[in-house]
Amino acid sequence: MKCTIGTTNVKDFGRAIHALAKVGEELYIEPSQSGVSFRTISSSRSAYFSYNFGNSFFTFYDSGLGGQTPASGEDTFRCKVAMKAVLNIFKGIHNLERTVQRCKLTLKWEEAKLIIQLTCHYGIVKTHNLSFIECDALQAVYDKESCPNHMVSDSRVLLGALSSFHQQTLEEISFCFTPRNLILKSHVEEPDPSKVVHTVVTLTRGEFEDYNIMSNCELTVCLKEIRALLAFTGSTGISTKAYFSGPGSPIIFTYDSKPLYEGTLVLATLVQKPEVGTHPASKSCHEPRASTSIRKASMNNTLRASEISMMQNNLPNTTSGDIAADVTVQNITVALDNSRVEDIPHQQKDVVRGDTSHSEPIVPLLRNNNKAAQEEEEDSDTVPSSPPAKKSRFFFRRCFEATFNPDTLPGHNVILAEDSDEGD
Amino acid sequence: MKFSGTMIELGCIRQFALVIGSLARLAKLCVLRITRTHLYFIINEPGTVHRAPGLWAELDQGHYFSTVTMSGVSEEHNEIFLEFEPDKLSGTLSVFKSNNAAVRNLKIKLAKKLSPCLTLEMQMPSFSEHARTVVHDVPVLPLPRRQWHLYQEPEMPHFTASIYLPPLKKLRHVVERMKNLSSSLTLAANRKGTLVLSVTSDAANVSTYFRNLTMPTWDLEGAASQMDEEQLHSATVEIKKLISFLAGEQIGPCKVICNIVDDRMVHLFLLHDDVILQYFLPAARSS
Numbered sequence: 001m002k003c004t005i006g007t008t009n010v011k012d013f014g015r016a017i018h019a020l021a022k023v024g025e026e027l028y029i030e031p032s033q034s035g036v037s038f039r040t041i042s043s044s045r046s047a048y049f050s051y052n053f054g055n056s057f058f059t060f061y062d063s064g065l066g067g068q069t070p071a072s073g074e075d076t077f078r079c080k081v082a083m084k085a086v087l088n089i090f091k092g093i094h095n096l097e098r099t100v101q102r103c104k105l106t107l108k109w110e111e112a113k114l115i116i117q118l119t120c121h122y123g124i125v126k127t128h129n130l131s132f133i134e135c136d137a138l139q140a141v142y143d144k145e146s147c148p149n150h151m152v153s154d155s156r157v158l159l160g161a162l163s164s165f166h167q168q169t170l171e172e173i174s175f176c177f178t179p180r181n182l183i184l185k186s187h188v189e190e191p192d193p194s195k196v197v198h199t200v201v202t203l204t205r206g207e208f209e210d211y212n213i214m215s216n217c218e219l220t221v222c223l224k225e226i227r228a229l230l231a232f233t234g235s236t237g238i239s240t241k242a243y244f245s246g247p248g249s250p251i252i253f254t255y256d257s258k259p260l261y262e263g264t265l266v267l268a269t270l271v272q273k274p275e276v277g278t279h280p281a282s283k284s285c286h287e288p289r290a291s292t293s294i295r296k297a298s299m300n301n302t303l304r305a306s307e308i309s310m311m312q313n314n315l316p317n318t319t320s321g322d323i324a325a326d327v328t329v330q331n332i333t334v335a336l337d338n339s340r341v342e343d344i345p346h347q348q349k350d351v352v353r354g355d356t357s358h359s360e361p362i363v364p365l366l367r368n369n370n371k372a373a374q375e376e377e378e379d380s381d382t383v384p385s386s387p388p389a390k391k392s393r394f395f396f397r398r399c400f401e402a403t404f405n406p407d408t409l410p411g412h413n414v415i416l417a418e419d420s421d422e423g424d
Numbered sequence: 425m426k427f428s429g430t431m432i433e434l435g436c437i438r439q440f441a442l443v444i445g446s447l448a449r450l451a452k453l454c455v456l457r458i459t460r461t462h463l464y465f466i467i468n469e470p471g472t473v474h475r476a477p478g479l480w481a482e483l484d485q486g487h488y489f490s491t492v493t494m495s496g497v498s499e500e501h502n503e504i505f506l507e508f509e510p511d512k513l514s515g516t517l518s519v520f521k522s523n524n525a526a527v528r529n530l531k532i533k534l535a536k537k538l539s540p541c542l543t544l545e546m547q548m549p550s551f552s553e554h555a556r557t558v559v560h561d562v563p564v565l566p567l568p569r570r571q572w573h574l575y576q577e578p579e580m581p582h583f584t585a586s587i588y589l590p591p592l593k594k595l596r597h598v599v600e601r602m603k604n605l606s607s608s609l610t611l612a613a614n615r616k617g618t619l620v621l622s623v624t625s626d627a628a629n630v631s632t633y634f635r636n637l638t639m640p641t642w643d644l645e646g647a648a649s650q651m652d653e654e655q656l657h658s659a660t661v662e663i664k665k666l667i668s669f670l671a672g673e674q675i676g677p678c679k680v681i682c683n684i685v686d687d688r689m690v691h692l693f694l695l696h697d698d699v700i701l702q703y704f705l706p707a708a709r710s711s
Binding site: 160161163164166167195196197198199200201202203204207 | 512515516518519537541548556557558559560561562563
């Protein structure tokens with residue numbers, strides 16, 4: 001793929017990269033016949049950000065696909081690069097518009113290189129070579145049309161409202177939509193509410209260009225990603241559209257400057273069950289925190305977490321050996337069809353109870369790791385077989401592989417070195 | 425315990441925000457004392473005699489608030505003492521510090537939501553006909569009566585020299601340069617209107633002389649008029665604390681009186697229409 005961005009659009013491109021950089025660690029690039037798409041996803045899988053630049057954004061565009069549209073599922077030219085590397089190139093946003101005349105992006109498949117060439121004033125040409133990794137498609141599954149609630153607003157309105165939230169440590173913010181107005185609240189999970197300043201901002205419906213709310217709903221999202229989005233749209237002056245249905249399902253922000261580009265940000269929202277109280281499962285920005293709170297909630301057997309269904313052929317590299325990592329993997333579902341994760345612990349419990357024939361409990365989601373280790377030690381030499389289950393099959397796929405029976409290894413009864421002491 | 429006040433004038437709101445902003449720079453914890461007529465902000469220096477707080481700021485309620493209702497802990501002790509973190513409060517008021525904020529009004533209330541807090545309600549300009557309301561809850565800790573004696577109005581110290589300081593901006597420039605040389609600075613003044621700031625380091629002694637400054641007249645008994653006019657009375661203080669006080673000079677044009685108690689303390693008295701600030705700097709141990 002080769003494309004060139006002219007002076008007027010370099011600034012917007014740079015801003016887009018800055019916004020994407022605030023959300024994710026890797027930049028996925030997918031060229032197609034009609035344009036290029038730059039996508040990223042946050043490390044906790046709670047935010048998906050995508051920019052589609054159309055042909056007219058570029059002064060020259062050659063997708064390199066040779067005029068054929070590859071059938072879906074076939075390997076098209078998709079790759080990902082490190083976000084930091086790209087961000088470094090486009091740093092200094094103000095200088096960008098003043099010094100850069102042209103920006104040329106070239107994807108070289110054979111050498112696995114992305115070449116970014118900035119032509120600046122006075123004949124200076126800066127060429128950056130970045131290596132990329134080929135990867136599979138990153139596509140969030142969401143449906144704008146099925147969302148009953150819809151709002152369009154000038155980004156500066158939202159930015160102004162968000163500027164009232166001063167606390168640097170604030171991570172999450174709640175949007176409470178009622179037919180009359182929108183209330184923004186700071187959402188703090190700390191058990192001690194007296195340490196933090198709580199802020200509530202009320203915006204009446206008159207402030208929005210379009211406000212169409214079917215029912216009241218309260219959505220809690222991560223503040224960082226919203227700020228990244230609004231920083232971009234606020235500076236370019238376009239309005240932001242939001243589509244949402246209720247807590248638990250993602251909220252979709254879109255904006256466009258057709259036909260040049262359009263952007264979509266899909267954010268997972270928090271679901272709060274009344275009895276969960278102070279420990280809701282949270283899709284916060286830090287993965288370790290998310291895993292402990294989801295684990296805690298699951299121990300209370302009231303796990304409810306919203307998720308973005310993602311279609312990704314390669315699942316992430318977290319191994320099932322790490323329980324915490326497994327729990328966060330549930331954010332990505334391949335075959336679960338939007339089913340809520342709350343069903344899983346119930347099923348797990350059933351599976352545990354149902355398997356009375358086995359002396360050893362299954363890899364526990366509901367118990368502490370320590371307890372499990374103890375129970376495994378208590379067990380004798382019998383090697384139990386794999387547990388049967390339907391949905392847990394996905395999360396504990398390693399468990400459903402044929403149980404490793406050490407007796408099946410050839411030469412298992414040949415003792416090469418005897419035990420140095422008897423017993424124990 | 426009840427307190428509720430409304431400010432409608434932008435200038436007053438801005439002044440209030442600036443005072444809180446300078447408090448935030450000085451300390452992590454501050455005590456707000458509300459009486460029937462005044463608001464006092466008190467910062468106690470740790471380790472000093474309780475009669476000499478670090479900072480004592482006095483604001484006239486009638487000047488700032490257009491309407492105030494207040495009722496203290498009880499009939500006989502009609503006061504409220506609250507401990508809070510000034511930088512949290514300053515954060516919520518930061519929007520007022522800029523000149524072009526067009527805020528309609530600011531309401532401050534003492535409330536109990538989950539825990540005692542100061543609720544600030546403000547109306548911001550918006551694109552629609554309804555104003556946008558912003559509500560901040562700043563957590564506060566009401567102090568029990570047995571601790572009230574720690575936060576009483578300080579007495580004027582028996583100073584030996586008193587002088588009006590030159591414009592704080594100039595002072596701040598000088599002191600900031602001196603900060604690099606040493607950690608303590610000596611302030612000296614005499615009755616002829618000379619102020620001397622000096623620092624000593626291994627390499628050099630640097631002194632700055634301000635002459636022909638005016639002096640305030642105080643009604644003192646046993647006036648020390650017999651004392652030599654030329655004699656310099658000095659005290660050595662920590663530079664960092666002095667700088668954090670001088671940094672609060674945005675409050676506006678005002679007179680600052682510096683009283684020096686020989687080798688004991690420097691007392692800075694900031695007189696302004698809206699606020700009276702007293703800052704006590706204890707003499708640093710000479711290192």
